[in-house]
Amino acid sequence: MSVTEVFEKARAEGRAVAIGCMPAGFPTVEGSIAAMVAMAEAGIDVIEVELPYSDPVMDGPVIQKASDIALAGGVRTRDTLRAIEAVARTGVPVVLMTYWNPIERYGVDAFARDLAAAGGAGLITPDLIPDEAEEWLAASDAHQLDRTFLVSPSSTDQRLAMTVANCRGFVYATAVMGVTGAREQTSAAAPALVARVRAVTDLPVGVGLGVRDGAQAAEVGSFADGVIVGSALVRCVLEAPDEAAGLASLRALSADLARGVRAVTR
Amino acid sequence: MNASAAGLLPDVSGHFGRYGGRFVPEALIAALDQLDAAYRHAMADEAFQAEFGRLLRDYAGVPSLLYRADRFSAAAGARIFLKREDLNHTGAHKVRNVLGQALLTKRMGKRRVIAETGAGQHGVATATAAALMDLECVVYMGEVDTERQALNVARMKMLGATVIPVKTGSRTLKDAINEALRDWVSSVDETHYLLGTAAGPHPFPGMVRDFVRGIGVEARQQILDQTGALPDAVAACVGGGSNAIGIFHAFVGDEGVRLYGFEGGGEGVTTDRHSARFSGGSPGVLHGARTYVLQDEDGQTIESYSISAGLDYPSVGPEHAWLHDTGRARYLPVTDAEAMDAFQLLCRTEGIIPAIESAHGLGGALAIAPTLAAELGREPTIIVNLSGRGDKDVETAGSYFGILAS
Numbered sequence: 001m002s003v004t005e006v007f008e009k010a011r012a013e014g015r016a017v018a019i020g021c022m023p024a025g026f027p028t029v030e031g032s033i034a035a036m037v038a039m040a041e042a043g044i045d046v047i048e049v050e051l052p053y054s055d056p057v058m059d060g061p062v063i064q065k066a067s068d069i070a071l072a073g074g075v076r077t078r079d080t081l082r083a084i085e086a087v088a089r090t091g092v093p094v095v096l097m098t099y100w101n102p103i104e105r106y107g108v109d110a111f112a113r114d115l116a117a118a119g120g121a122g123l124i125t126p127d128l129i130p131d132e133a134e135e136w137l138a139a140s141d142a143h144q145l146d147r148t149f150l151v152s153p154s155s156t157d158q159r160l161a162m163t164v165a166n167c168r169g170f171v172y173a174t175a176v177m178g179v180t181g182a183r184e185q186t187s188a189a190a191p192a193l194v195a196r197v198r199a200v201t202d203l204p205v206g207v208g209l210g211v212r213d214g215a216q217a218a219e220v221g222s223f224a225d226g227v228i229v230g231s232a233l234v235r236c237v238l239e240a241p242d243e244a245a246g247l248a249s250l251r252a253l254s255a256d257l258a259r260g261v262r263a264v265t266r
Numbered sequence: 267m268n269a270s271a272a273g274l275l276p277d278v279s280g281h282f283g284r285y286g287g288r289f290v291p292e293a294l295i296a297a298l299d300q301l302d303a304a305y306r307h308a309m310a311d312e313a314f315q316a317e318f319g320r321l322l323r324d325y326a327g328v329p330s331l332l333y334r335a336d337r338f339s340a341a342a343g344a345r346i347f348l349k350r351e352d353l354n355h356t357g358a359h360k361v362r363n364v365l366g367q368a369l370l371t372k373r374m375g376k377r378r379v380i381a382e383t384g385a386g387q388h389g390v391a392t393a394t395a396a397a398l399m400d401l402e403c404v405v406y407m408g409e410v411d412t413e414r415q416a417l418n419v420a421r422m423k424m425l426g427a428t429v430i431p432v433k434t435g436s437r438t439l440k441d442a443i444n445e446a447l448r449d450w451v452s453s454v455d456e457t458h459y460l461l462g463t464a465a466g467p468h469p470f471p472g473m474v475r476d477f478v479r480g481i482g483v484e485a486r487q488q489i490l491d492q493t494g495a496l497p498d499a500v501a502a503c504v505g506g507g508s509n510a511i512g513i514f515h516a517f518v519g520d521e522g523v524r525l526y527g528f529e530g531g532g533e534g535v536t537t538d539r540h541s542a543r544f545s546g547g548s549p550g551v552l553h554g555a556r557t558y559v560l561q562d563e564d565g566q567t568i569e570s571y572s573i574s575a576g577l578d579y580p581s582v583g584p585e586h587a588w589l590h591d592t593g594r595a596r597y598l599p600v601t602d603a604e605a606m607d608a609f610q611l612l613c614r615t616e617g618i619i620p621a622i623e624s625a626h627g628l629g630g631a632l633a634i635a636p637t638l639a640a641e642l643g644r645e646p647t648i649i650v651n652l653s654g655r656g657d658k659d660v661e662t663a664g665s666y667f668g669i670l671a672s
């Protein structure tokens with residue numbers, strides 16, 4: 001299924017989509033594949049793979065640590081593509097969240113080609129704004145990949161419209177001004193931001209940064225089309241005494257999130 | 267080539283040819299736009315210029331002297347002039363940029379500044395301006411650097427700043443910038459990120475250059491006054507690139523003046539211990555701009571190394587990338603050993619203890635002097651930007667030379 005189809009199906013069911021994030025290669029390449037497959041099996045609708053990067057300025061301590069572990073383990077860009085291929089085989093759509101330099105280094109068109117061949121659905125680009133994305137816009141068109149750019153509460157109306165016009169698949173609304181990391185409370189600014197996006201597009205809107213359990217997923221799912229969860233899932237693996245325990249807690253949280261997005265009908 | 271000299275670069279979106287731009291989270295774009303607008307207004311505002319000029323002159327001691335270093339020249343085989351930025355208040359060229367941005371901070375109605383620092387010079391300068399202008403100040407500094415520059419940590423604290431040791435990644439300047447950017451994404455409404463060099467996302471590279479370009483404007487007039495001619499070469503060390511672009515910019519249009527930037531060659535560019543982005547790196551994106559970076563095959567940043575904390579950085583300002591590719595400026599590595607030899611030579615011949623960063627500019631001048639003399643068929647005249655004083659480096663240099671037990 002494509003990302004768009006998953007959102008359409010969920011919309012028909014009157015619920016939001018659960019999107020779960022995990023860095024490739026964390027704790028190992030095989031371990032990250034097992035983790036993401038477990039998330040999908042437990043009801044996560046879209047898997048967001050993060051490409052580990054040495055300087056992840058949008059990420060808080062949890063994802064930084066996981067990325068560091070992956071890089072210290074020697075994960076390469078091609079391992080991330082391999083992980084995407086393995087997870088995509090389960091049938092869930094897989095999107096890649098990546099800082100820009102590794103893609104530029106690989107070659108933008110070559111990467112788009114290989115991502116499409118691996119079954120990846122598209123890219124989320126936290127440090128690439130459409131203004132700088134000419135090559136990516138062309139490559140994603142050529143290889144029919146989705147493009148998710150970020151919008152923020154501080155985006156002007158003009159920038160928001162321009163950014164959204166360049167998205168395909170879904171739009172990523174960063175709900176709080178800040179980096180990734182589970183928070184006690186999700187942001188009050190989020191519903192307003194989602195409404196601003198809705199005013200200019202029919203594309204689904206995912207809300208990220210801060211969600212850590214099913215209750216918060218339900219709350220965010222009441223106004224957004226997609227609930228994006230990262231640090232809380234990563235922490236399941238990071239804090240587990242061993243791999244089996246990590247997978248068990250990952251399954252439990254994934255199921256809780258899947259229930260959460262179904263708890264409110266819209 | 268003269269687009270830069272004519273003030274045409276960067277373009278409106280912050281590009282120097284293919285370099286520069288903005289590779290940052292959308293959350294920061296509004297703040298960068300606000301900064302760009304405030305900066306443009308300020309540059310056109312006579313009251314702002316007058317206040318900036320007054321502070322530079324009466325507070326920082328600008329214009330700095332241009333000094334003909336005869337005994338050093340004799341050893342170098344070239345006529346060497348030193349642009350004495352080391353005599354500025356706080357001991358380096360950095361104070362110029364900091365005063366400019368602190369004034370802008372006030373103008374934007376913000377009351378908190380954050381900064382990254384490597385050697386601690388920029389942190390000290392920022393803490394100084396924050397004290398002067400009653401701003402809250404938080405400085406991010408890699409944990410490794412807090413250890414090698416302990417005196418500067420103490421200075422920042424005395425000035426009322428909070429110093430946060432950064433424990434992620436390589437725990438040096440690059441990670442301090444990551445942490446400052448993370449802070450800024452969360453605090454952008456009331457906080458200005460007072461970036462310490464002519465790098466990062468637009469408008470920083472062009473704005474910082476404009477705040478420090480007085481170095482070159484002054485030096486150009488001073489050398490004309492003292493010798494009646496332009497120099498054969500202008501040399502500077504290149505960390506992020508502010509002191510180099512500061513002294514280069516006024517000379518970019520003078521085609522006969524060769525521009526040399528000297529990078530931290532560490533233990534040699536054939537080893538993996540250096541900070542030579544031009545000799546040992548390649549074009550990529552880091553910290554908000556497309557420029558030359560130290561990176562591996564996958565685009566992961568490679569940790570830099572230099573004996574000088576201020577040059578120990580895997581990226582470089584985008585205008586230098588452009589000057590490099592157009593051939594207008596040349597960038598060469600200077601090893602730790604070459605820099606420390608030049609450091610000692612300046613101490614012994616001129617009674618001036620330079621910052622180890624600046625010693626790379628001196629070492630580079632010593633290296634190019636014979637070739638330049640051969641090419642010109644006479645003794646060349648070289649201006650070296652003595653970007654800072656060595657007080658902060660006494661411990662590092664003392665243990666390098668075996669004067670202090672390390």
Ligand SMILES: Cc1ncc(COP(=O)(O)O)c(C=O)c1O
Pocket residue numbers: 358359384385386387388462463464503504505506507508509510575576577621623624653654655
């Ligand atoms: C004295 C001195 N010179 C040079 C530098 C390098 O920075 P830049 O390349 O921005 O001038 C520093 C940085 O800390 C410094 O303290």
